[in-house]
Amino acid sequence: MSNNIEGKVVVITGASSGLGEAAARHLAEQGATVVLGARRADRINELAVQINAAGGKALALQTDVTDPAQVQALVDAAVAQFGRIDVMLNNAGLMPHSPLDRREIDDWNREIDVNIKGVLYGIAAALPYMERQKSGHIINTSSVAGHKVGVNNAVYSATKHAVRVISEGLRQEVKPYGLRTTIISPGAVATELVESITEPDVKAGIQSFYDENAISPDSFARCVAFAISQPEDVDINEILFRPTSQAL
Ligand SMILES: NC(=O)c1ccc[n+]([C@@H]2O[C@H](COP(=O)([O-])OP(=O)(O)OC[C@H]3O[C@@H](n4cnc5c(N)ncnc54)[C@H](OP(=O)(O)O)[C@@H]3O)[C@@H](O)[C@H]2O)c1
Secondary structure (H helix, E strand, C coil): CCCCCCCCEEEEECCCCHHHHHHHHHHHHCCCEEEEEECCHHHHHHHHHHHHHCCCEEEEEECCCCCHHHHHHHHHHHHHHHCCCCEEEECCCCCCCCCHHHCCHHHHHHHHHHHHHHHHHHHHHHHHHHHHHCCCEEEEECCHHHCCCCCCCHHHHHHHHHHHHHHHHHHHHCHHHCCEEEEEEECCECCCHHHHCCCHHHHHHHHHHHHHHCECCHHHHHHHHHHHHCCCCCCCCEEEECCCCCCC
16 A cells, blocks of 8 residues: 655755754655755765665755755756655754844844745745646644744744744645645754754753753654655644643
């Protein structure tokens, strides 16, 4: 019986570490062809080598999601090499938490550029192909912070709320083309994300919370696989998950 993952061409942004890397490995094991984008070319090239050596199919292309031309080039490369794009996983992101009165305007701009505009550029690149194919699946990584706002995370939370709003608008618009859309909103997962926090005191607080609570990135990979593996007439629109120990 088909798992509805095997043979699919899946483009993943933010594939060089954490959730994107885990999703790439898991989907490749299930027979997907994975196309990996991130800025750290050495990381995604090595990941592609490992996946291909294990009998999977992977292609890596250095991509900065703040540049729409680079995101387009990533998707175009997937289609040129493998003939189609079945899933676009817009996952690249960063989380430079800080109180607003510290006026970390560069951090605000970076997270808006990556977390919101990067997702929009991924949609812009994949959508024309998927509409022509009359099939496809766009998965966007939001967060628990896309549901709740707290101290120090106003801007990050705003970006992740934006991802959910954009995804819901997209969901409604792509009905005529038979496309599927999924928002995945994780709680604390052990990745390199905390490294993107530039304020040392804020970072220390989040790090200790993650040290106590964060779960394996495989949790995210399984959610992605679950959404993709459903029969084509089943559209999993949102998955919100947390470590069992996470209260907020
Ligand atoms: N871990 C969690 O607890 C958690 C919870 C909720 C939501 N999330 C979300 O999950 C997503 C993945 O984060 P993660 O936890 O896996 O953290 P991570 O290990 O730091 O991974 C972040 C990924 O985003 C990529 N990235 C950052 N800026 C980029 C840019 N300009 N262009 C292309 N790629 C870029 C990084 O690659 P390069 O640096 O190589 O470019 C890296 O592959 C993010 O959207 C994050 O907000 C994570």
